[in-house]
Amino acid sequence: MKAREAFHLWLERREVRRLFGNPGSTEVPMLVGLPARVRFTLGLQEAAVVAMADGYAQAAGRPALVELHAAPGLGNAIGALFTAWKNRTPMVVAVGQQDSRHLHLEPLLAADMAEMARGAVKGVVEPARPEDVAAAFERAWRLASTPPGGPVVVVVPSDFWDGPAESGMAEAGRVEAPGTPPHEAVEELARRLRGAGSPALVVGAAVDRAGAAGLAVELAERLGAAVWGDPLGPRASFPRDHPLYRGELMPGAPRIAQALLGSDFVLVVGAPAFLVYPFLPGPLVPPGSELWLLTDDPAEAARAVAERVLLGGVRASLEALLERVGEEQRGPEGLPPRGGLAERAWQRAEAARARGRMGVPFVLETLRALLERPLAAGEEGWLVVDEAVSASPLVRRWLATEPGGYLTAASGGLGWGLAAAVGAKLARPERRVLAVVGDGAFLYAPQALWTASQEGVALPVVVLDNGGYAILKSYAAAYYPGRADATPGLELPGLDPVRLAEALGGRGVRVEAPADLAPALAGAMEARGPFVVDVAVDRSVPHLFE
Amino acid sequence: MLAALFREHDLVVATTREEAEREIGDAEVLVSTAFHPLTADLLERAHRLRLIQVAGVGVDHVDLEAARARGVTVAAVAGANAVSVAEHVVMAALALLRGLVRSDRALHAGEWPLADWMGGAHDLAGRTVGVVGMGRIGREVAARLLPFGVGLLYHDIRRLPPEEEAALGLTCADLDGLLASSDLVTLHLPLTPETRGLLDAQRIGRIKPGAFLINTARAELVDEAALAEALRSGRLAGAALDVFHPEPPPRDHPLRGLPNVLLTPHGAGVTVEAQERIAQAAVQNVIRWLDGRPLADVVLEGAPR
Structure with a gap:
């Protein structure tokens, strides 16, 4: 048996059904003859690949498997891997290394991949011989899924895949999570x-x-x-x-x-x-x-x-x-009610106030009314994947109401949300998933729309389009009052998210009038593939750091 | 001027009960205000009366059963005071939150109450206002308060259509939920057998501690003794009251003399401008009647003309 076949067997034992990746020459030996039961999910850029796998793993509640192409692919993916690690997302990431027989020449694509990855991931496993490849994946799987979860990179030289496998296969062993403290x-x-x-x-x-x-x-x-x-x-x-x-x-x-x-x-x-x-x-x-x-x-x-x-x-x-x-109850009776009704009343009033200028509260309130429909019908609620950044506190306030219904990135990076939403929907096709992203975030990894369209993923994507990096404008205004305009690189003119979505196989509509918003959102929720609603929201800078 | 308008008719003004008793026997149309109750025994004398046109919003002072028995049509003026009442509520809300009256009194008395002021003056922004009764006045109140940055709860026996709720920024709630969640409760509902004593001692006990109450509707909606007690104990932070039982309230009325209560003499809806609008509307209706056209704001349909 070859290392490749042992790996394919291991995939079967671990019941891996999807492999997210973007292949190169160094990974072809790994992928050739991939069992049909493992669906290869292609992403057009490694940042999108890893973020899709992240959303997939979080929604599925089990590790995702990823393939990246050598040093350039790993390099593209580093930011997304960092996010996955901060998200505590279990993930096994195979990175192809050059053929070990000429590594000493530092051939094209080769680098010290372990060194590259280390600061951004939970761990790195480097099998020393072909016989150890499958075992290395098993080790990475266990490390990735033991709390705290995180991405674990497995670096495999391309010639190992055609090398011999150890006859004693890597078992799909169980690691019981830590239990109660003393x-x-x-x-x-x-x-x-x-x-x-x-x-x-x-x-x-x-x-x-x-x-x-x-x-x-x-x-x-x-x-x-x-x-x-x-x-x-x-x-x-x-x-x-x-x-x-x-x-x-x-x-x-x-x-x-x-x-x-x-x-x-x-x-x-x-x-x-x-x-x-x-x-x-x-x-x-x-x-x-x-x-x-x-x-x-x-x-x-x-x-x-x-x-x-x-x-x-x-x-x-x-x-x-x-x-x-013990059972004795001290609350909530006797405590003044907070949140609840008064919070809803404020939200709805704020939405009415924001309507004329297409403020974010109006957009979120309109969205919320649509998201409540399945709940009212006794069905599972929407999963909201948020990367609206400057609007995220509001997104959480309006939409992250129920546990299990909200995801955002824990890293502070961009380019995760849209792709993570695609991955989440791939993991749970029956669940309603929605992405809410800023225009800045949307443009970091829009390639995920292509994957969504190829995989037939129904995904409404709401772009809160304020034409710039509002979070940074807010930061600059708070830290350097009066000099915020002196900070370069915060404007994003000349972009068209709808046409970008169409170019990647999706559909979309731009909304500028408040009255058009609800129908556009409802339409996006009915669409069969990815559907971008690009909402021209109020551009005034929020006060997030004061 | 009125005489000119009703040239072909006799116009008689009665300002006392005696005058009314004397003149009512001849009257076909009676324009009435809340200051003079139209009791059964008075209506007994109104042999020719066909229309009572109330120059006001409420018809509490008219014995409707007696009117019905005599086949008299009763009409009122709806909405003419809505703007005035709504402005009054905004004024009262701001005055209560700032401790305006207390500070004004102290300053007139020779004090400089800045420390008190700084310890007790609050913004309206960020508060939750509960509007009980979402009729014409309730809507005007909500529309005026919305720009202040408040949250708005409302309670009504009829829920508004969702689009209207969204446009006005309103959230519908049951009465107990509204009382428990609002920093400021304002009443805008008519007095009916169902609403009489709506805020009884038990309901007052459910109001959020430290909240304010504004009543420009009818005193009988609220248990005044229980309200006075809640205001004395500090359970409620304050109240603005425009209505009393009875009116005028006696000197020892329990709601007189409390430092955290702002009192006005049932005048929220009778600004000079509102009086003009009410008079105009009442006259309009009388003219409709004389012309044989349908009336606006009919409260009680009388015998066919």
Whole structure:
């Protein structure tokens, strides 16, 4: 048996049904004779390939398999791999290396791929001989899927595929995820939470990844705790209209401390403590409060500003904690209702105010009315994939209401959202998926539209088109008042997303009049393939850093 | 001028009960205001009366059963005061949130209440306003408050069409939800057997702690004693009241004398401009009647002419 056949067998054992990639000469030996049950999903640029695989893995809840072409392909993919790693997305990434027999000459396409990838991925596996190729993929699979999930690169010289396979095949072994932290630590945590005068929970993306939002709600209600979303949280981990939900933390040290002021005990679950973005001096934790972290990520544990960290599976730990906390309910009765009705009332009023200038709130409210339809019919809600960046806080406020229904990139990069939405839809064809992206984000990896069109993916794509990098305009205006216009490179004139979509096999329409918006969105939702609604939104710069 | 308009008819003005009793027997058309109740015994004398045209929005002061028994048509003037009431509500909302009256009183009394002001003056932006009753006035109120950056909840027995809700930025809610979620509740519904005592002690207890109440509709919608208690205890931050039971309220009325209550003499809808609009509309209707044309805002259809 050849290494290639052993690899193909391994694909079968791991029940891999899709391979995302863009091949080159160094990967042809890997792909030749690929079993028909593994569908090769071609992306036209590696950034789109990896982002599609990312969305696929997140929606499927299992690792995605990716193939990249040598040093140039890996180079193109690095930003997307970085995002996948920040997203904690399990992914096995095969990168073709030049033929090992002439590597010493540094032939075309060759580079130290492990070195290139290392800063952006969870791990790198380099089989030393053809006999180890299948085992290397198994090792990468296990590493990628053990918490925290992440992309693991496997670098395979092209001649290895035709080399001999070890007779003892790489098994599709199981790694059981870490369970509960030590009992006494859980006990102590429960005691602290019960003893706190006003406890707070910060609920992060790992809770949604573990499908444990219901447990977080249960915990919050029993404690009557104030609940915050993690800063720039890439998922919806807590129902936003819950009376205990207070909002999402801002990604700045003093802003976080300010929000948590008055909570004497803070438990962060399934998130870094804390993700910050613009530097602001000051403490992360308010004086007089104690902060603990519950995480499945040893690196998060190591850098957290927590007095104590419990390392364990998020779901198992929450279950154990609930048991120790006991049944007694302290909320939400007796707490003033926040969110809920008043929040909806504000959103709808804000949308009415924004209508005339096609402000983002109007667009999101119009979208929301359409997204609520399946819920009203008792069907599964939409999955919203967001890369609207300057509008993302609003997108979350309007559309990321239910756990399991929202994804955004945790890295701060662009070019992920559209492709991730295509991948998510490939993983869950029966689920309604929607992409909401900015014009800047849309233009980073639009090639995913071609894949969507070739694969028959029905995907409405809403482009909140403000003609520039509004987030950077906002940043410049906040940090250099009066000099924002002196920053170059923030305008995006002369672009036509609709024609770009059409060129890639999709369809689209531009919307400039508020009255045209709802019909255009409804039409996009009925389309069979990718359909871009390019909305000319208000161009005034939002205040995101003040 | 009115006399000129109704040249072929006798025009009699009655300003007291006695005058009314004396003159009503001859009248075919009676233009009435809320200041003088049209009771059954008064209507008893109105042998020739065919039309009561109320120069106002409410017909509480007319004994409708007595009118019905006599086959008299009753018409009112709808909407002429909607703008005035809505402006009054905006004024009251801003005044309550700023603690305007308290500060004004203190300054007149020789104080400099800046510290109090800074501790208690709030913006309207970002607040949630609950409008109970989404009729003509409710809509005018909502439209005027929307640009202030508020959220708007409303409750009504009839829900508006979705497009209208979206255009006005309104969110429909059940009454208890509205009361629990609004920072400011304003009443704009008629007094009917169903709405009498709508805000009883129990419902007042469901209002969000620290919220404000504005009542420019009818005093009987609210349990005044329970309201006074909620205002005294600080459970409600304040109220602006334009209506009382009875009117005028006696000196020892429980809602007089509270520092966090802004009082006006049932005048929200009777600005000078509103009075002109009401008079115009009432006269218009009388002319329609005399011309044999259909009337606007008929409350009670009388015997055929």
